[in-house]
Amino acid sequence: MPSSALTSADLATPKRENNYVNISAYKFITFDDTAEKRPEFIAKCEELNLKGTVLLTPEGINMFLAGLRHEIDAYMAWLHTDTRFADVVAKESLSDHQPFTKLLIKLKAEIITMRMPLIKPEDGRAPSVDAHTLKRWLDQGHDDNGKAVVMVDTRNDFEVDVGSFDNTIDYRITKFTEFPAVIAANRDALNDKTVVTFCTGGIRCEKAAIHMQNVGYESVYQLEGGILKYFEEVGGAHYHGDCFVFDYRTALNPQLQATDTTQCYACRAVVTPREQISPWYVEGKSCPHCQKMSVEKSTAETSV
Numbered sequence: 001m002p003s004s005a006l007t008s009a010d011l012a013t014p015k016r017e018n019n020y021v022n023i024s025a026y027k028f029i030t031f032d033d034t035a036e037k038r039p040e041f042i043a044k045c046e047e048l049n050l051k052g053t054v055l056l057t058p059e060g061i062n063m064f065l066a067g068l069r070h071e072i073d074a075y076m077a078w079l080h081t082d083t084r085f086a087d088v089v090a091k092e093s094l095s096d097h098q099p100f101t102k103l104l105i106k107l108k109a110e111i112i113t114m115r116m117p118l119i120k121p122e123d124g125r126a127p128s129v130d131a132h133t134l135k136r137w138l139d140q141g142h143d144d145n146g147k148a149v150v151m152v153d154t155r156n157d158f159e160v161d162v163g164s165f166d167n168t169i170d171y172r173i174t175k176f177t178e179f180p181a182v183i184a185a186n187r188d189a190l191n192d193k194t195v196v197t198f199c200t201g202g203i204r205c206e207k208a209a210i211h212m213q214n215v216g217y218e219s220v221y222q223l224e225g226g227i228l229k230y231f232e233e234v235g236g237a238h239y240h241g242d243c244f245v246f247d248y249r250t251a252l253n254p255q256l257q258a259t260d261t262t263q264c265y266a267c268r269a270v271v272t273p274r275e276q277i278s279p280w281y282v283e284g285k286s287c288p289h290c291q292k293m294s295v296e297k298s299t300a301e302t303s304v
Contacts, residue, residue, distance in 0.1 A: 020098055021072045022247070023090035024201050024228065026111060028060040028121035031084065034107050041105045048075050051100035052247075055108050059122070061085065062111045062203060064246065066099050091201060091228050093256040099247035112203045115177050119210050126209030128224040129196055131233035137194075138165075138238040147194045147219060154179060154197050154204040155244075162251050162261060162270055163241020165198065176204055183208070184215055191218060198223035198230075200243060231256055244270065266290050 031037075034056035041054055045065070050072070052065035065075065072090075080086045129137070137149045151168040153160050160170045169190075171182040195217060197205035202225050209222040223230060227243045236254025242261060244251050249258035250270065260273040269289035275281060280291040 018094040018096050019068060020066050020095045021069050022064075022066045022093045022095055022099055023072055023076075024064050025088050025090035026060065026062040026201065026203050027085060027088050028111065028206070029084050030058070030122060031056065031060055032058055034058065038105055038107060042103070044075060044078050045103050045105065048072075050075060051098055051103050053100070053104040053106065055106050055111060057108045057111050059120070060111050061088075063090070064100075066095070066247075091225060091232065093228070093252060095249060095258060097248070099249055101248075112176055112207065114179070114207050114211075116180060116207070116211060119207050119214070121206050121210060124210075125206060125222070126213050127221050128209075129221040130224045131230040134196060134223060134230070135234045135237050137196075143194045143219075145194075148192075150190060150193045150195050152183075152190075152195055152197045152208070154199045154208045158270055159200070159244040162244040163239065166238050166240055176207075179204075179208055180211055180215075183212055187215065187217065191216075194219045194221065196221045196223055199226050200245065201228055202226040228252070228256070264289060267293065 038056055041056065045051075045054070048067060048071040050065045050067040052063070054065065055062040065072070067075070076088075076090060079088060137143050141148070143149055151165045153164050153168045153170050154173075154176070156174055156176075157170070157172045160168075160172075164170065169186075171179070171186075173179055173182060195212065197208040197212070197220065199205045199208075202222065205222040205226065209220050212220045225232075227239070228245075230239070231243065231252070231254045239254060242251035242253050242259050250263050251259045251261040253259050260276070262271050262276070263269070264271050264287035265284045266286050267290045269287060271281060271287045271289070275288050278288045280286060280288045
């Protein structure tokens with residue numbers, strides 16, 4: 001997960017209006033030389049002063065990086081010299097601060113942990129729907145075949161709480177490894193509908209849609225590029241709230257601008273602007289969620 005906490009020194013740095021380019025990108029592809037390539041990624045990112053996280057896995061690559069325009073452009077040009085990643089296109093947003101505090105180049109087993117080894121997006125993706133087509137489906141209330149459209153959020157519960165599509169199905173999962181069980185349990189309720197899976201940037205829903213096909217769902221799509229691409233192309237139509245992101249900005253609105261939503265330093269819960277009014281919210285120390293957990297713990301200990 002990308003680094004997220006800014007220090008007081010970072011915040012004291014004078015702002016430069018939207019000078020930082022934040023990119024997110026991934027590709028599922030056989031990548032069996034991750035250990036050998038890691039030093040090259042470290043050297044290139046350090047040379048270009050980039051911060052953020054790059055995950056190198058046998059099933060592909062996932063990146064969350066930020067830097068100045070020329071630095072990001074130079075990194076993408078370098079990445080494209082590897083034929084495996086020549087077609088990688090990054091989603092972009094802008095900020096006036098560097099949103100990461102350090103650079104992490106990690107070796108992992110999966111881009112996103114699902115523990116379903118038979119799911120290999122490189123061998124074939126589930127059908128995808130682009131942002132404009134999805135908006136049209138949601139505008140008219142059905143897909144092009146007249147079938148009802150159901151949105152399924154594949155993100156964790158705390159991300160969904162920040163914002164999601166209208167009338168979406170939210171199974172309140174706390175980690176992606178829970179998704180296969182809950183989607184199997186609800187197959188009968190969804191199988192006569194067109195299901196569109198979605199997530200922040202497209203990775204989870206890519207695996208989720210393939211899994212749903214594998215277990216017998218007849219009409220399932222993934223939202224191409226996830227919520228962030230949807231925001232970029234059509235704005236916030238049929239979406240309420242913001243989109244949680246894993247950097248200091250915490251959440252982006254449909255204009256891809258940072259909001260006043262933040263994360264508690266102590267418990268890591270998402271804290272809305274309204275919750276920041278609470279006397280329990282002390283920046284960098286506590287929030288109403290901390291208080292709630294404290295009360296619940298005290299109650300449980302008393303009842304024993």
